[in-house]
Amino acid sequence: MSVQSHDLHLLTGVYAVDALTGDELDEFEKHLEQCPTCAEEVRGLREAAARLGLATAIAPPPSMREQVLDAASRVRQLPPSGARLITANGARPRRRLIRRLPRPIAVTAMAAAIVALAVLQVGTRHQLQQAQTKNQTIASVLSASDASIELSSSTVGGTVTAVVSKHDREAVITAAGMPTPDDAQVYQLWVISAAGAPRSLGLLPGSTSGATSPVLADDVQPGDQLAVTIEPAGGTKVPTTNPIVEIHTRP
Amino acid sequence: MNTPSVGQQPHGRGHSEGHGQDLAWLLAQVACGDHAAFEAVYDQLAGPVYGVARKVLRDPAQSEEVAQEVLLEVWRSASRFDPARGSAAAWVMTIAHRRAVDRVRAENAATAREQKAAPDIGTSEDVFELVDMALDRQRVRRCMGRLSSLQAEAIKLAYYGGYSYPEVAGLLGLPLGTVKTRIRDGLIRMRDCMEVPQ
Secondary structure (H helix, E strand, O other), X not given: OOOOHHHHHOOHHHHHOOOOOHHHHHHHHHHHHHOHHHHHHHHHHHHHHHHHHHXXXXXXXXXXXXXXXXXXXXXXXXXXXXXXXXXXXXOOOOOOOOOOOOHHHHHHHHHHHHHHHHHHHHHHHHHHHHHHHHHHHHHXXXXXXXXXXXXXXXXXXXXXXXEEEOOOOEEEEEEXXXXXXXXXXXXXXXXXXXXXXXXXXXXXOOEEEEEOOOEEEOOOOOOOEEEEEEEEOOOOOOOOOOOOEEEEOOO | OOOOOOOOOOOOOOHHHOOOHHHHHHHHHHHOOOHHHHHHXXXXXXXXXHHHHHHHHOOHHHHHHHHHHHHHHHHHHHHHOOHHHOOXXXXXXXXXHHHHHXXXXXXOHHHHHHOOOOOOOOOHXXXXXXXXXXXXXXXXXXXXXXXXXHHHHHHHHHHOOOOOHHXXXXXXXXXXXXXXXXXXXXXXXXXXXXXXXX
């Protein structure tokens, strides 16, 4: 099958979403090696396609984490050079490189997780229920159709993100990359409305890696301001310092 | 997620690129055999990797197998990641999507896809990831909204459905050439809308 080079160029899109198969795929990959423009376009379109993937995250079964990390300790890594897995133009490898994990590992890990969970439930069923309710509320805010995202950099570094549902009057706040305060200080989160005193939403843990545990704020009115201040350990009833972050929710 | 501390990371995570800088840095550590860095990569990307597999394959058990393969592949071939050729997230997601699509095409796609399960939003501890997901999701939704319905439909069938473009053409009742250009034009628009680094 022979396709004109102009037609081949139009295949960058279907190639970027892995919708190209058979002879056409082979032909296009050969073409890519000689067409830097195509390779460059594929790169950009792949980035766009990857966002479609990143947006579909689903929490995997908790047992998967241990299995993967454990398996990694038994899988030899490739050296930095040598035959390229993904070649310069992004051509795919032909061989199946990793064998599937043996089933028994999965089953054992799953059983261990269930036992651990059962033990936990006996001791703290009430706490667990509370945690689940909170998590469900957080999940519902994050997936609310009217959820808007406000993001603001803090004056001490890092950022604070708020996902606000106007309809539910709720917000979920997390921080990322903020330095851990010294032992005598804490980050305290506030909601400040046009009328009325600032209301404390509790403490926000600092974290230099990843995001902090999310804080759920209820009764957030449109136009309210969210703020973080540095306060003495234990927190205070009213803010005593200037905010390091202020987020204005949409009116 | 409670990522273990892995040395000094370059500060913050470039939120606007979603999972940019830090991941590239982490992958470089992974390439040197750093298990803690791999845990951090896992915590950032296991959700999207599993999510793509679920979207394409539907079947939870198969999706988990594919996700495990992909993540181990990331561990194994981290040294081959080249930041000059694209973002770390795109590198991983490309591997993930290909694996899922390869699997669906290798096996009898029809049977696997009929077992549709409601996508579970996952349990408790992963609400951390959900915040980042919400950022991505909102941007993607906004950008998808700027595509023509034909472009969006074709891209969804190809990417989320795992269909080849002749299959997409068949499903939409369109000529092959039209599907080719719609997918390309749509992705270009997505790329520009999402301010993907050029």
